[in-house]
Amino acid sequence: MELYLDSADINEIEEAFKLGFIDGLTTTPTFMHRHGITDIDAAIVKLSKMVPVLMIEALGDTAEEIVAEAKRLLSLGLDKKRTVFKIPASLVAAKACKMLRDEDMMVNIHLVYNVQQAYMAMAAGASYVCVLVGRMQDQGYDALKLVEDCVKLVEKYNYNTKIMFSSVRHPEHVKNAIEIGCQNITIPWKIMKNLNNNNFTEIGTQQFVNHTRQMTMKVGEVVGSKNPTIGLNAKVTDATVEMTKYGTGAVSVVDAQGNLAGIFTDGDLRRHMNIDGEKIWSMTMGDFDMKSPITIDIEDKLHAAVAIFKEKQIDNIIAVSNGKPVGMVDVQDLVKLEII
Known part of the structure; x- marks a missing residue:
């Protein structure tokens, strides 16, 4: 299971990646805003040089706008092989996913709330399908069942897609992801650094x-x-x-x-x-x-x-x-x- 850090805090990112085995970083404009970042492009370029793989948003109202935004971000100096573009699930996202994958760019369809959305993302060739477990549970959804259904979908039809377990709120979520068989998990630093803690x-x-x-x-x-x-x-x-x-x-x-x-x-x-x-x-x-x-x-x-x-x-x-x-x-x- 790939291990990603979920953060936009430069200090904790530097600390976390000193471990030497974290596979990548996922971040959002919300995280950046929360940490007082005003120049998103500059922050993205800086982060891309700090981590093995960087997952960032590529937003737009149409598939063409999303693709254009992804290409604009790459033009900043990002490495296509080390960058994953995150797109919120929708029909437009599925179309954009196919277009980006045809150009050998990696895509993460996230904000997935049902297995139908996951299926459309997989059919479009998504590199990752991301379920926000903690957020879904806050709203009363059976998020773990959805994650399990997504994993089964990949295994049953042999899709070349990795299921990402995100919105991790506590160590038990990490255990859930391991038991279900997710291919990727993204964890906040405050949780990740305490996973080894045990009184015994x-x-x-x-x-x-x-x-x-x-x-x-x-x-x-x-x-x-x-x-x-x-x-x-x-x-x-x-x-x-x-x-x-x-x-x-x-x-x-x-x-x-x-x-x-x-x-x-x-x-x-x-x-x-x-x-x-x-x-x-x-x-x-x-x-x-x-x-x-x-x-x-x-x-x-x-x-x-x-x-x-x-x-x-x-x-x-x-x-x-x-x-x-x-x-x-x-x-x-x-x-x-x-x-x-």
Whole structure:
């Protein structure tokens, strides 16, 4: 099924065709007017250079006027092999279609509201027959039945015509076109760019990203230069300053040789404030009974850190290299990466 963009907005046309696989663009004078375009000819020439195939209106009161308008548009520099002329369904349109097809120009008979109009267009050799599904449904017509009848007509009598499903209002219309077997669909950008959206896909993708990060990223990549560290002689106020500076809930405590002696957390601060009161502000790290902290090597993968956080139910892990603290892994670091 050919995929066309339905638009006259230059910015979204440029964005959409960066995808690299959209087959063409269909537009209307109404779209152009809506976007403030006053020089239609200049806009058509510009669009013709931006897209693989361009569908544009060729209007007139007689078949001869329609043909003349198509030729005038081609004289602007359009490529006959990359231009489709859209004509609203009528007996005049059928005649003009035959005349244009005899000169090897492509024609889209649109505004088709019944299978008889579609039949006349096919008999005249129309390259496309276009049903405005959304507009028809707004008026209470069974548009999907008409599209299905048109597809069957092509298949039954082997007409060299493609059925275009247009006036797409929502993703369900795209599903309808696929199920019916249309050869072409033209979709507004706001709908087209959301066709891949699905909550289950997003959840599954995030799981893949999550697990990939856990198995490929090293602890050192998360830690960076974040290494809140104080000595055994440092006071509690020094610890709070370091935690605030680095935005962590803990600091590493090292001895005179820089070896890891323990960890002091914001939880320790709250507990000792209850026990020691204001006395805590004059206490040093050496005054506390330091427990051996939980560490992880900066070369370890993140899945090891995840396992520690889940098992120990802690908020911080000291990252070490050759036994010396070089950083701090906070559980929020992994939350931000959407790993936990």
